Amino acid sequence: MRYKVTLAYDGNRYVGFQSQINGLTIQDEIEKVLKRICKKDLRIIMASRTDAGVHAKHQVFHFDIDKEYDTYKLKGSFNGLLPKDIHVIDVEKVKETFHARFSVKSKTYEYLINAGEYDVFLNGYAYQCFYKLDMDLMKECSKLFIGKHDFSSFNTSTYKEKPDQTRTISEFKIIKKGDLIKIRVTGDGFMRNMVRIMVGTLIDVGRGQKTIKEVKDMLKNPRKDTKRYNISPSGLYLVNIKY
Amino acid sequence: MRYKVTLAYDGNRYVGFQSQINGLTIQDEIEKVLKRICKKDLRIIMASRTDAGVHAKHQVFHFDIDKEYDTYKLKGSFNGLLPKDIHVIDVEKVKETFHARFSVKSKTYEYLINAGEYDVFLNGYAYQCFYKLDMDLMKECSKLFIGKHDFSSFNTSTYKEKPDQTRTISEFKIIKKGDLIKIRVTGDGFMRNMVRIMVGTLIDVGRGQKTIKEVKDMLKNPRKDTKRYNISPSGLYLVNIKY
Numbered sequence: 001m002r003y004k005v006t007l008a009y010d011g012n013r014y015v016g017f018q019s020q021i022n023g024l025t026i027q028d029e030i031e032k033v034l035k036r037i038c039k040k041d042l043r044i045i046m047a048s049r050t051d052a053g054v055h056a057k058h059q060v061f062h063f064d065i066d067k068e069y070d071t072y073k074l075k076g077s078f079n080g081l082l083p084k085d086i087h088v089i090d091v092e093k094v095k096e097t098f099h100a101r102f103s104v105k106s107k108t109y110e111y112l113i114n115a116g117e118y119d120v121f122l123n124g125y126a127y128q129c130f131y132k133l134d135m136d137l138m139k140e141c142s143k144l145f146i147g148k149h150d151f152s153s154f155n156t157s158t159y160k161e162k163p164d165q166t167r168t169i170s171e172f173k174i175i176k177k178g179d180l181i182k183i184r185v186t187g188d189g190f191m192r193n194m195v196r197i198m199v200g201t202l203i204d205v206g207r208g209q210k211t212i213k214e215v216k217d218m219l220k221n222p223r224k225d226t227k228r229y230n231i232s233p234s235g236l237y238l239v240n241i242k243y
Numbered sequence: 244m245r246y247k248v249t250l251a252y253d254g255n256r257y258v259g260f261q262s263q264i265n266g267l268t269i270q271d272e273i274e275k276v277l278k279r280i281c282k283k284d285l286r287i288i289m290a291s292r293t294d295a296g297v298h299a300k301h302q303v304f305h306f307d308i309d310k311e312y313d314t315y316k317l318k319g320s321f322n323g324l325l326p327k328d329i330h331v332i333d334v335e336k337v338k339e340t341f342h343a344r345f346s347v348k349s350k351t352y353e354y355l356i357n358a359g360e361y362d363v364f365l366n367g368y369a370y371q372c373f374y375k376l377d378m379d380l381m382k383e384c385s386k387l388f389i390g391k392h393d394f395s396s397f398n399t400s401t402y403k404e405k406p407d408q409t410r411t412i413s414e415f416k417i418i419k420k421g422d423l424i425k426i427r428v429t430g431d432g433f434m435r436n437m438v439r440i441m442v443g444t445l446i447d448v449g450r451g452q453k454t455i456k457e458v459k460d461m462l463k464n465p466r467k468d469t470k471r472y473n474i475s476p477s478g479l480y481l482v483n484i485k486y
Binding site for chain 1: 251252253298300322327328329330332360361362363364366368
């Protein structure tokens with residue numbers, strides 16, 4: 001049986017989603033709980049490897065086990081055993097053809113910026129911006145990302161890891177509500193730090209550190225040696241995955 | 244010179260506002276910073292002694308020193324030295340007749356309840372309610388608190404500490420937005436755990452554990468031995484103080 005699990009987490013305490021040697025990860029916490037529930041060592045396959053400090057309102061993983069579980073009870077077991085900053089929203093039985101990573105059609109990320117007075121309740125949950133931002137310029141620039149492009153200038157994956165750095169962005173929205181700016185990006189895939197570098201580039205444009213012409217050039221002449229602003233992970237949320 | 248300081252803090256890391264022997268407090272953090280700024284030991288007088296885990300979007304204290312400071316620079320010094328979960332919003336020079344505690348005209352608290360699916364981002368910032376609540380009954384009950392009453396049944400201060408337990412509530416609002424319920428209370432003063440016990444009582448009424456008649460009786464026949472539900476501090480925010 002293959003089980004698909006949808007979950008949310010607050011990334012502040014973790015060094016990322018995927019297991020690694022240098023600290024606590026979401027994957028470690030989940031596999032520890034899975035072992036207690038299923039009484040055996042199981043590996044999970046996640047849809048998206050979020051980085052240290054990145055949050056998720058909707059992340060997905062799958063795992064296989066030769067046993068029938070009631071999905072509602074399984075959700076309850078997960079939430080009873082997981083720490084308070086990880087929460088399982090839904091458990092479904094799926095066909096063996098479903099794969100949490102390879103079946104993804106699109107992913108949506110949101111990035112939160114506080115452009116007003118520092119807010120203690122957004123510490124770790126938004127990027128605190130002290131610059132005056134030109135919203136019109138940022139909106140104009142954001143349109144450049146929409147469509148199919150070689151995003152080599154906008155990520156830190158090497159060509160060895162990701163030989164084809166062409167991705168398609170279907171949605172890029174900037175929504176301002178009072179002092180809060182929410183940036184929403186949907187695409188068929190994102191490489192390492194791609195959302196953070198796109199948002200960082202928009203901030204650079206908004207505060208007059210980069211011109212629209214320079215961003216156009218980064219897209220037209222994709223290259224790894226461009227000066228890039230990889231903005232803080234605190235404001236980044238994985239908010240949807242479509243299959 | 245007397246200085247009035249308005250600040251916000253996330254109460255999660257602290258055992259309360261006021262200095263005490265059993266852990267870290269907001270007052271300790273502020274007085275430590277004040278010593279570094281003013282090069283001498285100074286005591287602050289706070290408007291309201293918030294409990295462990297209680298948050299503030301608007302708290303006030305004052306302190307005295309025989310020295311002229313630029314208030315804008317003083318704000319900057321505070322925020323440069325304070326931890327990230329305490330933030331000074333404003334510093335003003337005030338007359339010696341101003342007293343952070345005794346000059347208070349009214350205080351406003353808000354209490355946040357999440358009545359929907361558990362949300363990792365509200366962990367420590369709202370009360371997670373798993374009961375089905377009757378909002379109409381809660382609203383009807385909340386009106387009973389408005390006005391001048393002896394609140395002996397609704398606090399944990401002893402008569403030795405507070406001989407007169409009569410307070411006036413001028414505002415008691417319940418606002419529901421999706422699954423979030425915000426309760427807003429304004430009064431001329433609140434005794435220990437008074438807001439939490441009033442909110443706990445409303446929850447009891449909303450889930451059918453207490454009747455409106457019983458609440459009326461608690462107000463008409465004030466007494467300390469009533470069974471009271473002192474709800475979690477996580478959802479409580481001090482949001483305004485008027486002088």
